[in-house]
Amino acid sequence: MKKRVCLFLALILVASVAFAASGKELVGVVMPTRSEERWNKDGAAVKEGLEKLGYTVDLQFSDDDIPTQVRQIEDLITKGIKVLVVASIDGSALSDVLANAAASKIPVIAYDRLLMKTPDVDYYVSFDNYKVGRQMGEILVNGAKLDSPAKKPLNIELFAGSPDDNNSVGFWDGAMDVLKPYFDNGTLVVLSKQTERTVCGTLRWDAAEAQKRMENLLSAFYTDATLDLILSPYDPISLATLEACKAVGYGSAGKPLPLVGGQDCIVASCKSILAGEQYATVLKDTRSLGAATVTLVDNILTGKPVGTLDTTSYNNGAKIVPSLLLDSVIVTKDNLKKDVVDTGYHTAEEVGL
Ligand code: GAL
Numbered sequence: 001m002k003k004r005v006c007l008f009l010a011l012i013l014v015a016s017v018a019f020a021a022s023g024k025e026l027v028g029v030v031m032p033t034r035s036e037e038r039w040n041k042d043g044a045a046v047k048e049g050l051e052k053l054g055y056t057v058d059l060q061f062s063d064d065d066i067p068t069q070v071r072q073i074e075d076l077i078t079k080g081i082k083v084l085v086v087a088s089i090d091g092s093a094l095s096d097v098l099a100n101a102a103a104s105k106i107p108v109i110a111y112d113r114l115l116m117k118t119p120d121v122d123y124y125v126s127f128d129n130y131k132v133g134r135q136m137g138e139i140l141v142n143g144a145k146l147d148s149p150a151k152k153p154l155n156i157e158l159f160a161g162s163p164d165d166n167n168s169v170g171f172w173d174g175a176m177d178v179l180k181p182y183f184d185n186g187t188l189v190v191l192s193k194q195t196e197r198t199v200c201g202t203l204r205w206d207a208a209e210a211q212k213r214m215e216n217l218l219s220a221f222y223t224d225a226t227l228d229l230i231l232s233p234y235d236p237i238s239l240a241t242l243e244a245c246k247a248v249g250y251g252s253a254g255k256p257l258p259l260v261g262g263q264d265c266i267v268a269s270c271k272s273i274l275a276g277e278q279y280a281t282v283l284k285d286t287r288s289l290g291a292a293t294v295t296l297v298d299n300i301l302t303g304k305p306v307g308t309l310d311t312t313s314y315n316n317g318a319k320i321v322p323s324l325l326l327d328s329v330i331v332t333k334d335n336l337k338k339d340v341v342d343t344g345y346h347t348a349e350e351v352g353l
Helices: 002-021 037-052 066-079 095-103 129-143 167-184 207-221 235-247 267-274 286-302 336-341
Strands: 026-031 056-061 083-086 108-111 123-127 154-158 229-231 280-283 323-326 329-332
Touching: 026 037, 026 066, 037 056, 037 286, 056 066, 066 083, 066 095, 083 286, 095 108, 108 286, 123 129, 123 286, 129 167, 129 229, 129 280, 129 329, 207 235, 229 235, 235 267, 267 280, 267 329, 267 336, 286 323, 329 336
Parallel strands: 026 056, 026 083, 083 108, 108 123, 123 323, 154 229
Antiparallel strands: 280 329
């Protein structure tokens, strides 16, 4: 009997050594939703990259439902993940489950969206969200040539991202810092007077909600005036607001569509840019974000240095979260081929080039 127990224990030991040596540690990756193009790409990039390095990946999508996301993270902790990568739905809603991850000594990486009001997040991998916001503002300044002399006042309406996503703050602040001089000198006018981020926010980045708000703004303030510009923080919002404008006659001869930018460089927006409707977008290459995350996970799990991180920019209300911030690129008709198609981000067929 004793012999058999010893043999059994020896087998377990051999099996666990083999498991560790094969580098097959389990990594949990949780993305907010499948219903937006980008998170599918993000999830796939992180999964593929980690699998290439020999890790096993459990990738979950949370249907934009907070209790689902909490449950998924709990399950992953129970399954024994060694690192958790999470793009939250509501950045402040995961504190309890992240405390459980910390209690199990699982390093946590906030992916693209900062995890707020919790000490239990170890790293943040994203883009420089304030800079992205500045690019959103620059798109409008350059596209509408706001600096040309004797520019007549133009009407603009403002859309912000989801109020529960900390990225929305960076996007808004960056854009507003660029646009402020033009509000101050009267070049830009917001007829609705809706100029607060929370009032202009779009819960869960929901394009249908933005479209409704645009319809309401058009019927309340623009029956006798023309809307010239829209600040949009996200491609599906840009496309939805353009739809609302088309429905009341914009985009026809003598009544051009308002100039709008966006973010995420989704296929539909690339097509719209090439068709001369949406003016521009901000490309945040999910492949680079995925690759940076994969390297960080691997460095953590192999005990290698994690490299130089930004330790000043992102205070989540409980701590400054060491951050790895990537660069983003403005894409217009002029550089879409070079920066989107030639780099393989989307194929020529996908965008219709
Ligand atoms: C933000 C992200 C944007 C966009 C948006 C909607 O957190 O930074 O790039 O994807 O969510 O999904």
